[in-house]
Amino acid sequence: MQQIINFLIRYKHFLLYILLMLISLGFTIQSHSFHQSKFFNSANWLTGNIYNTSFNISTYFDLDKENEKLVNENKRLRHLLFNKKNEIQIALDTANISYTISSGQIIKNSYADQRNYLTINKGKKDSIKQDMGVITDKGIIGIVENTSGKFATVQSILNEHSNINAKIKNTNHFGSLVWNTKSYTTVQLIDIPKLVPLHNGDTIVTGAMSSIFPENIPIGTIKKFDLDLSENFYTIDVSLFNDMTNVKNVYIINSLNREEILELESETINND
Amino acid sequence: MISNYFFINFIRFVLLVLVQVLVFNRLNFFGFINPMVYILFLYWYPIKEKRAAFIGLSFLLGLSIDFFSDTMALHAASTTTIAYLRPAIMRFIFGVNLEFQSFKLSNSTKAQQFTFLTLLIVVHHFVFFTLEVFSLINILLILKKVLIISLATLILCLLFGTLFSVKKE
Structure with missing residues (x-):
């Protein structure tokens, strides 16, 4: 007994180190295989408020550019509105709409890591929930991962774990959008069959398989494509429309049918 | 005197965390270079203080940075490692001088201070990026x-x- 206590006392620093290291390694390995931890994220009260304060100070410096972006977007939307051919007025009934949009601002951006998460200044109080899509006027940003009262973290498309259904515009050939962590301007579209005709510059948009994003939200254009190891599928480098280093105003998409879709899918699987 | 040390280190802790997350994590020089200046906390921490407290404090420092940057416990793991290895590194660099009661970091030569800081940083970054990338195939990327x-x-x-x-310490 005496010897055990002596041993403990002699190696107490080493044991402390091992303990702390095991805790951190546990978290790290978890982060490699699973999604972001529920409480271990920057959407909590303290970090969220510090980021928000810093954002409130720095936000004034690029108001001009942000205004210009918003005006350009309004211009594009008005153009669509005025040139709409058939003006059939459908009464805006909540039973008819499948998506609602809310706005938010990115208060913490990151794109240099392997697993990038953004923080936005909207949370549970603004009815933001997990698995809502986040986009800008130009294209997609990511998916809401965790929420606190006033803040939420967003898993960026620049994240190892990110996996979004995408397709080539005006066709129905779909694949998965992933990121190989190499460059923050390009993501990869995989699992597009070999027989699909591809051209550099083709547009990639979100696919209809996703219950998070509506169909046809722009993502980027084809930069380069190669066959993968199996020689049956393409690996396509997609250069993003969004400049991920410079995003501020975002829209959060709530898919009203998502729960129903998921329920139906799980029922179908259970019935098999 | 003890409360003074405590106070200085507390202020340093908070300031370094804030500077790290609000300034240096956003630097993204060339798209990926984010220097980690909070290592200075471990460089400046008094030598003669309790070692267990030092390791615990370093863990907390890493953890607070992790909370801000959504990196789970990468910073915590690497900071704890250099906190544990610091006495060994110091013995390696300062040798027998370390045993004297009057030994102070500011009294040592510039070359020694430089090597000490470099070793702390290299070990920290090595642990950090190994854990972040977490595959031996990408060893070149890590290096x-x-x-x-x-x-x-x-x-x-x-x-x-x-x-x-x-100067005073």
Whole structure:
């Protein structure tokens, strides 16, 4: 007994180190295989408020550019509105709409890591929930991962774990959008069959398989494509429309049918 | 005297965390270089203080940075490692001088201080990027990141070190 206590006392620093290291390694390995931890994220009260304060100070410096972006977007939307051919007025009934949009601002951006998460200044109080899509006027940003009262973290498309259904515009050939962590301007579209005709510059948009994003939200254009190891599928480098280093105003998409879709899918699987 | 140490280290802790997350995590020089200047906390921490407290404090420092940057416990793991290895590194660099009661970091030569800081940074970054990338296939990527970002961290730490030099300790 005496010897055990002596041993403990002699190696107490080493044991402390091992303990702390095991805790951190546990978290790290978890982060490699699973999604972001529920409480271990920057959407909590303290970090969220510090980021928000810093954002409130720095936000004034690029108001001009942000205004210009918003005006350009309004211009594009008005153009669509005025040139709409058939003006059939459908009464805006909540039973008819499948998506609602809310706005938010990115208060913490990151794109240099392997697993990038953004923080936005909207949370549970603004009815933001997990698995809502986040986009800008130009294209997609990511998916809401965790929420606190006033803040939420967003898993960026620049994240190892990110996996979004995408397709080539005006066709129905779909694949998965992933990121190989190499460059923050390009993501990869995989699992597009070999027989699909591809051209550099083709547009990639979100696919209809996703219950998070509506169909046809722009993502980027084809930069380069190669066959993968199996020689049956393409690996396509997609250069993003969004400049991920410079995003501020975002829209959060709530898919009203998502729960129903998921329920139906799980029922179908259970019935098999 | 003890409360003074405590106070200085507390202020340092908070300031370094804030500077790290609000300034240096957003630097993204060339798209990926984010120097980690908070290592200076471990460089400046008094030598003769309790070791267990030092390791615990370093863990907390890493953890707070992790909370801000959504990196789970990468910073915590690497900071705890250099906190544990610090006495060994110091013995390696300062040798027998370390045993004297009057030994102070500011009394040692510039070359020794430089090597000490460099070793802390390189070990920290090596653990950090190994855990972040977490695959041996990408060993070249790890080494590239360690090399370039260590250099950036070293330069900024030296600049900070000269700006806020600790003469009194």
